[in-house]
Amino acid sequence: MRKHYSPAWRKELDYIMKLLTHIIKTEWKSLLRGKWVIGYTIIFILLTDSLLRFGGGGSEALLSLSNVMLLFIPLVGMIYGILYIYQSREFVELLLTQPIDRKVLYWGLFLGISTPLMAAFIIGSMLPLAWHGILAADSTSSLLVLGLGGMLTLIFVSLGFVFGLMFYDDRIKGFGFTIVVWLFLAILYDGLVLLIVFVFGDYPLEQFVIVVSTLNPIDLARILIMLEFDISALMGYTGAVFNRFFGQNTGIMTASGMLFLWLAIPTWMGLRIFRKKDF
Amino acid sequence: MRKLIINTVLAAITYLATLPVLFAQVVVSPDGPVTTISEAVQIAAPGDTIEVHSGIYHENDLLIEKQVTLTGIGNPVIDGNGEGFILIIRADSVNVSGFTIQRTGRSYIRDYAAILIEGVSGFVIEDNRIDDVFFGIYLAETQGGIIRNNIVSAYDSREASSGNGIHLWNVKNPIIIGNNVTGMRDGIYLEFAENAVITDNISSNNNRYGLHYMFSDGGRYENNTFRKNGAGVAVMYSDNVDMSNNLFENNWGGSAYGLLLKDIRNSRIEYNRFYRNTVAIYSEGSTNVDIRRNHIELNGWAVNIKSNSSRNRFIENNFIENSFDVRTDSPRNNNLFDGNYWSGYEGYDLNRDGIGDVPYRPVSLFSMIIERQPESLILMRSMFVRLLDQAERIMPVLTPKTLFDENPKMQRIQ
Numbered sequence: 148m149r150k151h152y153s154p155a156w157r158k159e160l161d162y163i164m165k166l167l168t169h170i171i172k173t174e175w176k177s178l179l180r181g182k183w184v185i186g187y188t189i190i191f192i193l194l195t196d197s198l199l200r201f202g203g204g205g206s207e208a209l210l211s212l213s214n215v216m217l218l219f220i221p222l223v224g225m226i227y228g229i230l231y232i233y234q235s236r237e238f239v240e241l242l243l244t245q246p247i248d249r250k251v252l253y254w255g256l257f258l259g260i261s262t263p264l265m266a267a268f269i270i271g272s273m274l275p276l277a278w279h280g281i282l283a284a285d286s287t288s289s290l291l292v293l294g295l296g297g298m299l300t301l302i303f304v305s306l307g308f309v310f311g312l313m314f315y316d317d318r319i320k321g322f323g324f325t326i327v328v329w330l331f332l333a334i335l336y337d338g339l340v341l342l343i344v345f346v347f348g349d350y351p352l353e354q355f356v357i358v359v360s361t362l363n364p365i366d367l368a369r370i371l372i373m374l375e376f377d378i379s380a381l382m383g384y385t386g387a388v389f390n391r392f393f394g395q396n397t398g399i400m401t402a403s404g405m406l407f408l409w410l411a412i413p414t415w416m417g418l419r420i421f422r423k424k425d426f
Numbered sequence: 427m428r429k430l431i432i433n434t435v436l437a438a439i440t441y442l443a444t445l446p447v448l449f450a451q452v453v454v455s456p457d458g459p460v461t462t463i464s465e466a467v468q469i470a471a472p473g474d475t476i477e478v479h480s481g482i483y484h485e486n487d488l489l490i491e492k493q494v495t496l497t498g499i500g501n502p503v504i505d506g507n508g509e510g511f512i513l514i515i516r517a518d519s520v521n522v523s524g525f526t527i528q529r530t531g532r533s534y535i536r537d538y539a540a541i542l543i544e545g546v547s548g549f550v551i552e553d554n555r556i557d558d559v560f561f562g563i564y565l566a567e568t569q570g571g572i573i574r575n576n577i578v579s580a581y582d583s584r585e586a587s588s589g590n591g592i593h594l595w596n597v598k599n600p601i602i603i604g605n606n607v608t609g610m611r612d613g614i615y616l617e618f619a620e621n622a623v624i625t626d627n628i629s630s631n632n633n634r635y636g637l638h639y640m641f642s643d644g645g646r647y648e649n650n651t652f653r654k655n656g657a658g659v660a661v662m663y664s665d666n667v668d669m670s671n672n673l674f675e676n677n678w679g680g681s682a683y684g685l686l687l688k689d690i691r692n693s694r695i696e697y698n699r700f701y702r703n704t705v706a707i708y709s710e711g712s713t714n715v716d717i718r719r720n721h722i723e724l725n726g727w728a729v730n731i732k733s734n735s736s737r738n739r740f741i742e743n744n745f746i747e748n749s750f751d752v753r754t755d756s757p758r759n760n761n762l763f764d765g766n767y768w769s770g771y772e773g774y775d776l777n778r779d780g781i782g783d784v785p786y787r788p789v790s791l792f793s794m795i796i797e798r799q800p801e802s803l804i805l806m807r808s809m810f811v812r813l814l815d816q817a818e819r820i821m822p823v824l825t826p827k828t829l830f831d832e833n834p835k836m837q838r839i840q
Binding site for chain 2: 218334335344348356376378379380386
């Protein structure tokens with residue numbers, strides 16, 4: 148059945164969409180003026196190209212790229228997110244004097260900042276992959292790495308937003324917190340998991356390590372990379388729980404599902420704080 | 427004198443005239459005078475050709491004890507109705523080509539085969555399609571012979587109740603070329619086969635091994651493809667085997683290997699490609715094997731070498747993005763790794779001679795960690811694990827100190 152909007156409804160929807168696109172457009176313009184994003188794209192072009200040129204073939208370059216991606220995209224995403232909240236303080240406060248829906252403004256800000264960053268990574272890495280013929284030869288692996296990079300960008304920009312809004316007046320604290328969170332998620336978390344595995348080695352831990360790994364978005368992306376590149380090693384493991392998780396599509400489904408959850412929850416949290424905040 | 431010449435000429439003419447009679451053709455067809463192959467075999471004289479036209483023929487234990495050529499025209503089907511053997515060849519120089527041979531018996535006691543060739547030589551089995559059988563082509567105590575361009579397939583997924591595609595027992599100089607074997611227990615199985623030549627075959631989706639060498643010395647296998655077999659390829663208790671230019675691909679599982687070597691001596695493994703196997707090369711008790719110029723990419727473990735293997739040489743291979751390069755259970759190293767390319771190598775080359783200036787240690791700390799705590803497998807490729815590996819490589823404590831590649835290449839070997 149076709150939906151019927153009353154003219155008033157439609158008018159309002161049009162207005163919201165117009166506002167949203169307007170905010171996003173304004174942000175894109177200011178981003179491009181800052182040349183930050185262009186530099187970010189060029190970094191990925193150079194990186195991927197040199198990996199392909201000097202590092203050997205497709206799988207090698209893709210795995211190196213994914214290592215860089217897993218380590219730096221979270222950092223860049225978060226720093227950029229929080230930086231943006233701080234930088235656009237005046238702009239936001241000015242806009243909020245107008246009768247503008249805060250929800251729309253929040254989405255505008257979020258998409259306006261995260262989509263160029265995401266596009267920078269995807270385009271920057273995709274171009275060299277395309278002209279070296281890897282995109283066509285190893286399309287699944289390439290698209291996986293690119294897609295995961297994009298997803299991680301979204302997740303960590305939204306986390307950056309949350310931290311920025313939480314520490315709105317104390318920038319030093321905000322940046323410090325961001326760096327600590329990155330260090331924890333990217334490196335220390337896995338160390339802790341390994342420690343726990345060794346301390347409680349006598350117990351069955353398969354289910355535990357799977358659950359714990361899904362609680363960290365970087366680990367989730369890593370597991371998806373692993374499922375693509377290391378499945379032959381994973382199949383050598385005889386544990387039943389792992390085999391079910393990795394062997395069938397359960398692993399891919401669970402990990403992707405959790406990644407989306409990781410995107411949904413911080414964005415929703417950021418939105419909530421943004422709506423209730425007394426600027 | 428003149429009479430003698432005339433007589434000789436006459437005799438020659440007479441002889442030539444009788445030749446077509448000597449090597450006659452027997453035609454079998456569903457509506458012809460001869461309607462079964464067994465009847466044709468009975469009336470045929472040695473040297474005759476039996477031409478079988480398309481149709482379905484039901485035959486069991488069809489014994490061929492004279493030298494005939496069985497030619498299928500228009501792909502005739504020989505159906506064994508799920509009982510016993512189908513063709514049993516006990517004469518030299520028999521040719522069988524162009525048939526579909528299907529449905530042998532199944533047994534836990536007897537090795538029912540579509541074609542059993544026993545104690546003879548000079549046979550050619552060519553361009554046949556062998557389908558839904560227990561054993562495919564079974565050679566016992568034969569000399570020479572060619573098995574070429576056959577397709578052998580079966581559909582039982584259990585090891586115990588399926589037979590081997592091409593089974594060689596106690597044979598000399600067999601030639602196996604261009605066959606395609608799927609869904610059997612072992613694709614090609616050799617036991618006491620001397621100097622076997624196995625080339626250009628494709629052996630895939632078999633329940634156990636794609637190729638299985640047992641006590642078979644001096645053979646070579648080249649240009650074959652072994653794909654998705656339950657346990658890969660096994661070469662056991664054999665000397666002097668040449669393995670080159672083969673593709674070992676997608677053999678996955680807890681006990682699946684691209685190539686399993688057990689008690690192999692004085693052999694060569696060269697120019698093969700190992701791609702996405704759980705373990706590319708597994709070696710137990712092998713001695714003096716040259717593993718050279720192979721391309722080993724994206725496997726779980728590139729090499730798993732047990733401590734009872736010694737004097738094997740891994741030279742100029744490409745090790746590319748394997749989850750783990752080398753695994754061993756020995757703190758010492760009795761084998762040589764030299765001049766390989768390792769994608770995990772992170773050293774430098776200051777004098778620009780293409781060889782890294784610091785040795786590469788292919789046994790990572792993480793591979794030893796997962797040996798103790800298999801659950802930590804989930805941390806593969808994580809930053810923390812990479813840092814641990816890096817530290818261990820700089821100062822080896824837990825990994826074998828003497829296992830390293832002194833001259834790691836900086837670039838892939840072409």
